Amino acid sequence: xxxxxxPTTDTPVGRTHRTALPRRRLLRGLLAVTVAAPLMFGAxxxxxxxxxxxxxxxxxxxxxxxxxxxxxAKLTEDALALYTRKHPNVTFEKTWQANQGYFDKLATLxxxxxxxxxxxxxxxxxxxxxxxxxxxxxxxxxxxxxxxTSKFPESLWQYGVVDGKLAGLAAGENTQGLVYxxxxxxxxxxxxxxxGMSWEQHIAWAEQVTARTxxxxxxxxxxxxxxxxxWLRQQGKDLYKGNELxxxxxxxxxxxxxxxxxxxxKATPTPDVIHExxxxxxTKQLVVTGKAATSWVWANQMPDLKxxxxxxxxxxAYPGDPSAQWARASMYWSVFKGSxxxxxxxxxxxxxxxxxxxxxxxxxxxxxxxxxDLRRVVSDGTTDPAxxxxxxxxxxxxxxxxxxPQVPIKGHSKVKSELIKAAENAQYGRATPAQAAAQFIxxxxxxxx
Amino acid sequence: xxLTTAPDPTRRGPGSARAHTDRRGPGRFRHSEGLAGYVxxxxxxxxxxxxxxxxxxxxxxxxxxxxxxxxxxSEVEWVGLANYERMFTADPSYWHAVRVTLTFALIAxxxxxxxxxxxxxxLNRAWRGVGLFRGLFYLPxxxxxxxxxxxxxxxxxNRDGAFNSLLSLFGIQGKPWVxxxxxxxxxxxxxxxxxxxxxxxxxxxxxxQVPTELYExxxxxxxxxxxQFRNVTLPMLSPVIFFNLVLETINGFQGFTAAFVLSNGxxxxxxSTLMYTLNLYITGFTELDMGYASAMAWVFLLAIAVITAVFxxxxxxxxxxxxxEDR
Numbered sequence: 001x002x003x004x005x006x007p008t009t010d011t012p013v014g015r016t017h018r019t020a021l022p023r024r025r026l027l028r029g030l031l032a033v034t035v036a037a038p039l040m041f042g043a044x045x046x047x048x049x050x051x052x053x054x055x056x057x058x059x060x061x062x063x064x065x066x067x068x069x070x071x072x073a074k075l076t077e078d079a080l081a082l083y084t085r086k087h088p089n090v091t092f093e094k095t096w097q098a099n100q101g102y103f104d105k106l107a108t109l110x111x112x113x114x115x116x117x118x119x120x121x122x123x124x125x126x127x128x129x130x131x132x133x134x135x136x137x138x139x140x141x142x143x144x145x146x147x148x149t150s151k152f153p154e155s156l157w158q159y160g161v162v163d164g165k166l167a168g169l170a171a172g173e174n175t176q177g178l179v180y181x182x183x184x185x186x187x188x189x190x191x192x193x194x195x196g197m198s199w200e201q202h203i204a205w206a207e208q209v210t211a212r213t214x215x216x217x218x219x220x221x222x223x224x225x226x227x228x229x230x231w232l233r234q235q236g237k238d239l240y241k242g243n244e245l246x247x248x249x250x251x252x253x254x255x256x257x258x259x260x261x262x263x264x265x266k267a268t269p270t271p272d273v274i275h276e277x278x279x280x281x282x283t284k285q286l287v288v289t290g291k292a293a294t295s296w297v298w299a300n301q302m303p304d305l306k307x308x309x310x311x312x313x314x315x316x317a318y319p320g321d322p323s324a325q326w327a328r329a330s331m332y333w334s335v336f337k338g339s340x341x342x343x344x345x346x347x348x349x350x351x352x353x354x355x356x357x358x359x360x361x362x363x364x365x366x367x368x369x370x371x372x373d374l375r376r377v378v379s380d381g382t383t384d385p386a387x388x389x390x391x392x393x394x395x396x397x398x399x400x401x402x403x404x405p406q407v408p409i410k411g412h413s414k415v416k417s418e419l420i421k422a423a424e425n426a427q428y429g430r431a432t433p434a435q436a437a438a439q440f441i442x443x444x445x446x447x448x449x
Numbered sequence: 450x451x452l453t454t455a456p457d458p459t460r461r462g463p464g465s466a467r468a469h470t471d472r473r474g475p476g477r478f479r480h481s482e483g484l485a486g487y488v489x490x491x492x493x494x495x496x497x498x499x500x501x502x503x504x505x506x507x508x509x510x511x512x513x514x515x516x517x518x519x520x521x522x523s524e525v526e527w528v529g530l531a532n533y534e535r536m537f538t539a540d541p542s543y544w545h546a547v548r549v550t551l552t553f554a555l556i557a558x559x560x561x562x563x564x565x566x567x568x569x570x571x572l573n574r575a576w577r578g579v580g581l582f583r584g585l586f587y588l589p590x591x592x593x594x595x596x597x598x599x600x601x602x603x604x605x606x607n608r609d610g611a612f613n614s615l616l617s618l619f620g621i622q623g624k625p626w627v628x629x630x631x632x633x634x635x636x637x638x639x640x641x642x643x644x645x646x647x648x649x650x651x652x653x654x655x656x657x658q659v660p661t662e663l664y665e666x667x668x669x670x671x672x673x674x675x676x677q678f679r680n681v682t683l684p685m686l687s688p689v690i691f692f693n694l695v696l697e698t699i700n701g702f703q704g705f706t707a708a709f710v711l712s713n714g715x716x717x718x719x720x721s722t723l724m725y726t727l728n729l730y731i732t733g734f735t736e737l738d739m740g741y742a743s744a745m746a747w748v749f750l751l752a753i754a755v756i757t758a759v760f761x762x763x764x765x766x767x768x769x770x771x772x773x774e775d776r
Contacts, residue, residue, distance in 0.1 A: 100713065100714065110518065111518040134519045272625035396638045401527055430719065
């Protein structure tokens with residue numbers, strides 16, 4: 001402030017009067033502009049909320065966002081180009097990135113009033129978005145046949161239903177897969193693990209592998225919610241029941257104790273290596289970094305895992321009764337509820353799932369094709385050995401699959417990270433299995449409250 | 450000494466008064482000058498309002514709501530002090546993050562300043578090639594909070610990283626430093642301390658300002674090296690130490706990048722690197738609890754303000770401004 005200017009009074013003090021007013025007006029104007037600008041942009045973003053049923057031939061630019069690697073980007077771009085060829089008025093604004101940070105970005109885009117029309121999402125977040133009304137309910141499109149699920153396994157599309165609304169459509173099917181290093185086992189004349197081994201047998205096998213190869217036999221999956229989930233289902237429990245947890249502290253204690261036993265028998269790596277393998281990143285899975293003979297993944301990740309190692313890999317179901325596994329939607333396509341182009345976005349989903357050419361282009365990158373007829377076409381036509389392998393395993397398991405569980409509820413992402421924390425507490429020996437279990441249950445209660 | 454200090458009072462006396470009267474000038478001129486001033490200021494002003502002030506106030510508002518990012522603003526519910534209540538009474542991981550951050554700052558900041566001052570003292574001499582060393586020591590802090598550096602750090606302090614190879618030369622069995630909950634935070638501290646270049650350069654500048662006559666006088670009085678350091682260097686340098694202390698403390702509390710990269714954004718292993726800002730980020734963006742995260746941010750702001758205020762109020766007992774009235 002200039003020393004000669006009285007900042008507040010309007011008393012005419014000779015010359016100062018003339019300068020004070022315009023300046024204050026200017027300041028006020030600046031303030032008004034800066035405050036109003038974001039509001040106006042905000043209004044512009046919310047304003048055009050028409051019914052989405054505009055002229056079908058008007059040019060449309062559809063924004064689409066997914067996570068994945070280069071390979072997926074190439075396949076997806078090809079499939080979208082095919083759509084544009086068939087519908088020249090529709091072009092795409094494509095954005096993709098690695099899985100880490102994807103959901104942070106998606107949330108930020110949504111908050112900024114600039115969400116993509118069409119986005120990829122998985123069961124860890126589907127309920128979070130659906131419960132907050134961010135996803136378009138696809139039920140009416142399904143009923144009118146604009147979204148054709150008649151060739152889908154029923155349990156697969158149902159795994160996209162949250163609170164009675166079809167929040168996302170399965171972009172592919174996968175299931176839990178236990179991937180092991182075949183080369184290592186053959187070199188040491190060790191038997192390959194098989195589907196249907198009990199957990200105890202699996203751990204005993206892993207112990208033997210460690211002893212013979214000096215490579216720890218199996219990653220300790222006690223921090224892995226999907227392994228915990230399969231194990232729970234084999235005990236007649238589940239991850240969630242309605243809006244509650246489907247398990248008790250005793251269940252968690254038994255789960256942690258099972259793996260404490262395995263660690264004591266040296267069937268698993270040391271805690272710091274287990275911690276490395278607890279990252280969801282494919283490149284950090286111990287079976288490809290060579291730090292363990294077995295990793296706990298999703299079956300459709302086989303081709304990607306294969307790209308990260310020279311060794312031959314095999315894949316089977318998780319230990320125990322395989323009917324605890326289910327036809328899981330590996331990921332979904334969802335439409336943003338406020339999208340102006342929602343009808344076209346739904347049509348693109350339908351195209352990516354039911355158009356023979358598009359599905360052939362996409363292959364099994366997002367899991368087995370959801371459309372059973374096309375799944376057969378793709379599996380007959382594939383030449384990639386890793387892809388063949390994951391198709392074979394899933395095809396075999398499909399016979400044994402049990403009923404789908406409910407989609408994980410709101411708060412699940414926190415439950416997942418709390419499981420990692422509690423399991424690692426036990427792994428590093430900072431807590432007994434019972435203490436870690438109690439800590440986990442406590443944290444879950446506030447997470448899903 | 451007389452020669453160097455003599456011009457000072459004169460410059461500050463009539464000279465500055467003249468500058469004042471010059472700026473006043475006749476009214477018309479002043480008016481347009483003021484307007485021009487604001488016009489030139491407007492990019493900054495718009496930036497301040499749009500990018501800082503408005504979002505900040507908005508986050509203050511959001512801290513009293515259940516905002517979860519995905520819900521539009523219009524449907525956000527006012528929850529009063531619930532977020533603050535939860536923070537202080539029902540969130541153990543919040544207090545864990547506070548502990549981690551305090552531990553980090555209390556150890557890393559003093560050691561970093563000590564390292565900076567020590568190296569600055571060594572480099573404040575007329576050696577041959579001293580310029581090269583100044584550059585080399587400053588280099589790490591140029592890389593600042595970079596992600597690349599954190600990735601290098603993770604690989605260096607892994608079980609089979611370079612650091613353990615070095616240790617094994619001496620027959621020492623290393624640890625998986627970054628993946629060990631007892632050592633991960635310490636690894637981050639070492640990274641922070643290693644980047645002492647910025648305070649070092651400021652210390653160097655401060656050391657150059659200490660008049661050599663004082664050392665001459667001190668040595669005539671029979672003061673040894675250590676005595677000179679304690680009674681001449683430290684008091685003369687105290688404003689610079691104060692400046693660095695305030696700045697580095699705030700920096701230390703805000704440490705985020707290295708912890709995020711080292712732990713894959715989880716604060717692991719077992720929350721050992723769950724810094725305050727990382728916890729805030731996870732709460733807001735992964736758990737979508739942005740209202741609560743905003744409350745955390747405001748408590749954080751207040752806490753840093755209080756700590757800085759404490760520094761300023763204690764400063765008058767140990768910070769020595771050489772050109773003050775009392776000298």
